[in-house]
Amino acid sequence: MNSFEELESNVRYYCRRWPAVFSSAQGSVITDEDGVEYLDFFAGAGALSYGHNNPLFVEVAIEHLRSGRLLHSLDTFTPEKRTFLDTIQRTILAPRQLDMVVQTVGPTGATAVEAALQLAQRLTGHRAVLGFEGGYHGMSYRAASISASMAGRETSAHLKDFVALPFVQHVSDADIELLDTTLRSPVNGQPIGVIIIEPTQGEGGARAFDPVYLSAIRRITRELGILVIADEIQAGVGRTGPFFSFEGSQLDPDVICVSKSISGLGLPMAINLVRRNLDTWNPGEFTGTFRGNNLAFATSATMLENYWSDSTLEKNTEQFGHTVRTALESIADSFGAGGFSVRGNGLLCGLAVGDTELASAISRNAFERRLIVETCGPGDTIVKLLAPLVIEPEQLDEGLTRLALAVEEACSVR
């Protein structure tokens, strides 16, 4: 019996694209039951930016498990949570002059989004939400309903009090005008209370908003008393270079949703960073059984301490990003006949090939060449590269070579 096909729900997805049984992993390499090694340019959909089984965090986790420390603690005090809070304050919040508190929300990104929306609604009294085409915020009912990238999919929920504006790569006066008028217009009779934006979109196509547009969002929302939620769940924690992908703009969000790679080790963990004066929650008003994952607090503090006490990782990611984009541009020139384009920042990059079947063939061919890459964006027409930030330069080069071969093969049979 094939246990997976017999016993697992039909909803299973990634295993159809990569039909191997993966049994071990280290850094940027994942190995299947037969000992075949794959380069992992998917990195747990962005949850493994620090590589598989990063030895720094594995040591901390083993020590934690052996010493009889708490694993589960809801939101009671523990030394691990104290160290995590002190470390994120010292390495991330204080250097960026962010006067924010940490809300532990539960294990998933969708929970963070849910909490941020509830807080915004509570603060402004308005239900209507403005989002962006290509935005993806999770699969809970409300998160899915404000994920414009899900529109048209049968599973997507829809809320009437949501409106989405187009993605903006190079801002024009018309974009700002549209933003301004939309924010001033009620949606279904409801004034807009909050904007939710992925400053760099992941599922929407590995693409970054123009920082000037992000700054305009803040200027107009401040004037209108509208809150700004930055969803940094995929692009944050260093994926695009800086810790937050909006750095370099004046977005200055009121709430920042962080998850995926925040534990370092790929453990379930999500937090919201909330501007201190907006933290008006009543005690227990937003709860959740799995808000106190102490193993994740311990590994997260280690990740922040080791990788965010200076700018080495950030600079390295920018350098790697340059390598990836140069390789993708060369692939686009060689095989795209003018129809391919390259997007993204740092190690959140994409090759837009403009065709669903072609993107899918590239991902399949890459797998046959032992490289794991996924597709994303409108109609899944973009090949997305999410190499771990801690990848070795030779592995990055090797993966890009395999990708070029996969693209060449896919193009040659068209």
Ligand SMILES: Cc1ncc(COP(=O)(O)O)c(C=O)c1O
């Ligand atoms: C930007 C963004 N927000 C939210 C989510 C949802 O996170 P989760 O799958 O942990 O609920 C994702 C997941 O891919 C994401 O990329």
